[in-house]
Amino acid sequence: MSLTKSFRPGGKHGLSSRESRDPIGYAVAALTKVAQSELIDRIGLRRQAEQAVFTVTRGGFKTMTTASRSFARSGRKGAPGVRPASAEAKGVFDLTPTEDQQMLVDVVSELADEVVRPAAADADAACAAPDEVLEAGREIGLPILGVPEALGGISEERSAMAGTLVTEALARGDMGLAVAALAPGAVATALGLWGTDEQQQTYLPAFTGDDVPVAALALNEPTVLFDVLAPSTTATRVSEGYVLNGVKSAVARGADAELFVVGAELDGEPVLFLVEGGTPGLSVEGDPAMGVRAAGLARLTLTDVAVPANAVLGSTDGTTYTECVRLSRLAWCALAVGTAQAVLDYVTPYVKEREAFGEPIAHRQSVAFMVADIAIELQSMRLLTYKAASRAAAGKDFAREVALARKLCADKGMRIGLDGVQLLGGHGFVKEHPVERWYRDLRAVAIMEGTVLV
Template sequence: MSLLDTARNALNAGGRNGLASTERRDPIGLAVAGLNRLAGTDLLDRFGIRKQTEETVYRVTSAGFKTLGATSRVFARAGKATKGARPATAATSTGVFDLTPSEDDQMLVDVVTELADEVVRPAAADADTACEAQAEVLEATVELGLPILGLPEKVGGISEERTAMAGTLVHEALAKGDMGLAVAALAPGAVATAIGLFGTDEQQQTYLPAFTEPAGDTGVPAAALALTEPRVLFDPRTPQTTARREGDGFVLDGVKSMVPRGADAELFVVGAMLDGTPALFLVESGTEGITIESEPSMGVRAASLSRLHLDGVRVGAIALLGDPDGTSYAETLRLSRLAWCALSVGTAQAVLDYVTPYVKEREAFGEPIAHRQSVAFMVANIAIELQAMRLVTYKAAGRVAAGKDATREIGLAHRICTEKGMQIGLDGVQLLGGHGFVKEHPVERWYRDLRAIGVMEGGVLV
């Protein structure tokens, strides 16, 4: 039995509308499920408490839960604080503009595409409703090695050279199944990749074995890259979260928002201002002063987005990840935006693949609506803009893989994918008419997900 067959069987064991016996619902899902069942009886009217119950449902779904950080595994300190292993730069380009994936990249993309089609896509609607990714789906992505895709072989990864192009293709392929589940599955790999790119020997030997050689039943740890903050006109280059030096360590204060799988995460990479410059810090979830609050969102709901509160969180000298001059932070921000561009390309492709046959089969006034010029032009425009998004994203990824400065290219890709991605989602809903407004069709979910590209920072990393 193949990996995909195993994952499918485990997922289907819970039924379309049920939960697998091993699946853990978040507190919001359990509370709302219970209250909904209660609302279906006449008890509320009999005792005159229906209004109060409805208000409770509203408060629970809007405010969510608040809890301490997940109990972190013990990350054993090891090694010395010298420069760690880095992935090698990709082979020098011949100068020919060729976006054809290598044979290895194509094999990887084919496997991830099959996973997205046969496992991720069928699970997406339930995960969106429950605001949580199914354990079986996450396990399937771990089996494929996605959390260690960006790590060099020297530290237990699977890459011989910089994998920005392969990572971009994987993000795109997985998001074609569902962006929310893709973010949930790729979040631990973002932390591992950041440690592989910027970590010292001590940091890599302390934290990476949990990703490359998970022991027993603990598995690969949930982890999250936390850069976004909940404030108006947020600029990721100037976070309000602060880090001050104290003794031989640091004290962190602030709030991070839209953190993937925050309630389950055992390790965070947090962006904070240190001596007036943005820097990255490794923070274990069991550290005193950490509180996690659920953050129900419009889109990317399967990623279980959370708010991370840091109140006097004390970390050691090992916590500082990369250079304190802001270069590592800036590179992390750029690579995260590249990852979101790739996710938008995959989701936009899903929209195009769905609406194209729909407009050919849907009839109005005795003929397919695709015969209407306005409809045909809208579908064609989606295809044109999608190809533009893909080209600028691939070009940026190619420059990153070659070790070249890709600041301009990533900036262009992020701008185009933000604007055109949202437009493609909107057009997809429009093309389905009334069907685009209901959850029977997945396009409304893809539209909600595509709106995340312009507001999410961190979370994923190429």
């Protein structure tokens, strides 16, 4: 992945020639834009964001989806699209980030600490992400992280490893806001991986421009014992394309989305479909959950939604859909690692400063061992996630690795959240401290499907 080639002087990202000479110039430029945009001061007021989706906390809303912008139909119909190359295989178990990847992670970490974290509590209460936080993510290129450079993105090769690192760094600030910021990029990445030339030329220019559309990956469904690989949403062939019927839940920023990637069953196989917002038969309502509330989760209902024949994204034999599920689960593992790291970073100084019976509670073995267990389990989560990401980036089969990573991150991530609350005692139960929010967010890792993708 090259950061220097994509942020060109005088280009759409507006960086000077000096700033675009090397990765350091890019990182400094991005940090300067965040620091000078008054985002920190505005978000520091901890004001409620002014979006209609906030009404979900007061009984919910139900409306038609956002009318889609006019996506210009272009590209060669039926022709294969541009595909990012696989990362070079190193031949050893070396997960050290490249220089470019580390620079990008440093920028995102700064964003998480200075912009995302201060806005998290209010965003969680309001069930929506402030525009300032989303704009900061757009400024550093989050929506185009997985888009090939040939299509206007910043990726020279498959971005699973870089996307995992960025997702982890952003989740250290807040998981809900990370999901909100990364949701459009999930759709752009899907188009880069599986879109035809026509689909890429029609939709991706909007993501690489200044006015990035809100987009959502909708795989989850509100059914008992939901199996993501056997969706209840159906697609029926008709003379002019397909008709979709079903309900999707936990759709990030669904109330504002202009483009959806919807999973549905077609002829007994799970398939992905591109559905533009405003299509007749689409409606959305607030779907606030226990955690990840800042992502503005919504429920999407499809009632006889007609889409053209070229709305299919990828193959119809289930392989594209399955790979999408695995890459999404990989992203959720990265979110779990970042949030668990935030828990560890918070409880470690707390137990050293909190005194009971005349000494810090860290002097108690039960407390010290609990913190040590968090660090051990966190590192195991990170290594499994990174290994799965590295195989995905290299174009290798990563089904086993991502399955192991998801199982570990779901179980141990939730345990880390619970231990964080326990270590703070009564403070862990109140909203004055962020650990209770992280605990609620970490419980989502085991049940969320889709939404984000690396």
